[in-house]
Amino acid sequence: MHSIDITNHYMLVRINRPESKDEFKQMLLALKQYVKEDPHVVIYTLDTLKQTIIMGTGEQHLNEILDRLVHKFDLNIDAQRPEVLYKETFGEAVNSEGSFIRQASSIGRYGRCHLRIEPQARNAGYEFINHIHSEGILPYEYIPSIDDGVQCSMLDYIVSCFPIVDVKVTLFDGSHHPMDSSQMSYKIAASIAFRNGLKQSGFVILEPIVSVTFNGVADDVVILEQCLHSMKWRTERFQRETGLIDVITEISMREWLSAKEEIQSIIGQKYECHVELRYYDAIPEHLKEQIVKESSLRSASHTDLLYWERQSKENEEWYMNEFIDEFWEET
Structure with missing residues (x-):
């Protein structure tokens, strides 16, 4: 087996089934090429909902993949919002x-x-x-x-x-x-x-903890900090140069995604946001049942898009067509 390192993966995105088998095949071929170039791309397929799931190293990484599928490969991609990648x-x-x-x-x-x-x-x-x-x-x-x-x-x-x-x-x-x-x-x-x-x-569910850095003008920092403190988030200030400041908070990715739109509506264009994975930590015990229930990876299977080529270059297309036919059938 190909050793796969998902240490730095902390988000995923689900792509709904394309309208035809041919479009699905073209998407798999495009993703296969992407996987060859970028080992940080990990693919799952969810047979029950007929979805393709991509794991990546952050929201920007996932958006770059989707953008390439649309513009370089001319595919019609119906993707949902990026989600937190939990681990155990x-x-x-x-x-x-x-x-x-x-x-x-x-x-x-x-x-x-x-x-x-x-x-x-x-x-x-x-x-x-x-x-x-x-x-x-x-x-x-x-x-x-x-x-x-x-x-x-x-x-x-x-x-x-x-x-x-x-x-x-x-x-x-x-x-x-x-x-x-x-x-x-x-x-x-x-x-x-x-x-x-x-x-x-017994298992422990882990969630990503990220640092969110807001870069902007020092004159507007009070509005930003009031917003973050109202959510009970601790912050640190770092003066960069005259008139500019960094405000950093460390929170779970789950909390950031739930509050991101509200924060951005308050601060507008005054600050740029940069999100970076810090580490994974155990989720609060009272959230465990809910997170398991809502898992996007429930019954999903890791799909190695290079497997068919490794098995037989000559029969790769036959293997892929078999996979597509089986995936396409209604469950």
Whole structure:
């Protein structure tokens, strides 16, 4: 699997289904080209609502993608407003087993692994450690498939509909069958172990905390600060040069999106706003149920637009057409 880093992603945008299959295909091809050029673009598809979801590194990044789809590729894009990208992580360390054992006529499937899964510090990312060093326990050829299965599970829908971040996974035990074991069996077994582990551990939903910097004329700063203080936001002032000032506040992206239009209507064109991701932190517990319920990623699946090309350059179009036909069907 292609390793995908979403550390700096904190917003998403949903695109409604185009009017025809051909337009949908052209959009996927355009997004595929964009993904090749910009590794920070991550794509999901939501079959229930027939939407394409783009994750990006902020509202400006997402607007640039949409603008390019419209003007460079001449596509008719029906996009919704950018939204907060929530993430999740494990609540505590757990040991979890995953087994995928099947027997159908003469063809068997066997994969079994034991994982220790631990939450890491914020923005520490993903770490995979192999503690099995005996081919008799588990042949080395299957270990990358276990890593792959875990990473696929982190990106796809798990429990609360958000991608999983900041975990350390240690492979410490497993078993194999001399005839029935396969790489796919261990990938599935690892996914099962990871999902079971999250259910045992409980999950923590994380939200982006951003700094919002207002650049403008010092004479108008009182109006701005009164507005921000009325929302109980703490601010800091930084004098830049004669007559100019920066006012900075640090808040959740959720709060900023809900208040942005009101603030801009009060300050008008007097200040420019710059938003920058600072870190992710746990959401208030009383909001957890509501945020899960309203998740835009509920039942969405990570869609690797380069997968078909990696599978077979000659058959790429056939794979894509199959995906489009399946996606287009009414559920």
